[in-house]
Amino acid sequence: GESVGLHLPTLSVQEGDNSIINCAYSNSASDYFIWYKQESGKGPQFIIDIRSNMDKRQGQRVTVLLNKTVKHLSLQIAATQPGDSAVYFCAEINYDKVIFGPGTSLSVIP
């Protein structure tokens, strides 16, 4: 389930459309999940989180969905803007380990 150095999948979205980024996680015992945004040359920044006792959580323009049955997370970005262009990572927190998914590169077309 750990990132193994695969090249990033990419998603291109028209400005103003909604974006959906998906992530599969590895450990059914993981209790806490986070979506991070990473801009080029910078460290990842927290976007939104969700605990395993929830299946949906909403923030400002972002929604995270958790499907524990199939170990799947998704991040929905409403009305995507050029500033949303970045790499997005999901992370599963399992006790003392933070395990990242491979990431998705989001490109917003003006």
Add this chain to the structure above:
Amino acid sequence: DGGITQSPKYLFRKEGQNVTLSCEQNLNHDAMYWYRQDPGQGLRLIYYSQIVNDFQKGDIAEGYSVSREKKESFPLTVTSAQKNPTAFYLCASIRQLNTEAFFGQGTRLTVV
């Protein structure tokens, strides 16, 4: 302001030399982590530490070493045994188990 500071931002190393990357946090976080990121790829765990004077290997620890003599500091040494050290290195910390990880701004290491 509280946060995690990595230094330097850019680092050049000659082949065969060891080099140490600094990571300092003033968040009073217990756990600290080092990740490696290659261009267009995800984050891979090198080492992590839950408490002072204790650390654990991650998935790609070969060719790296760490120390945790102080809670605030978790330096990473890239040794000459690391065959392909050119990468972007990220340090992170978490306050307690099952909480958010905070990241530094990264160090880009280039072997020349």
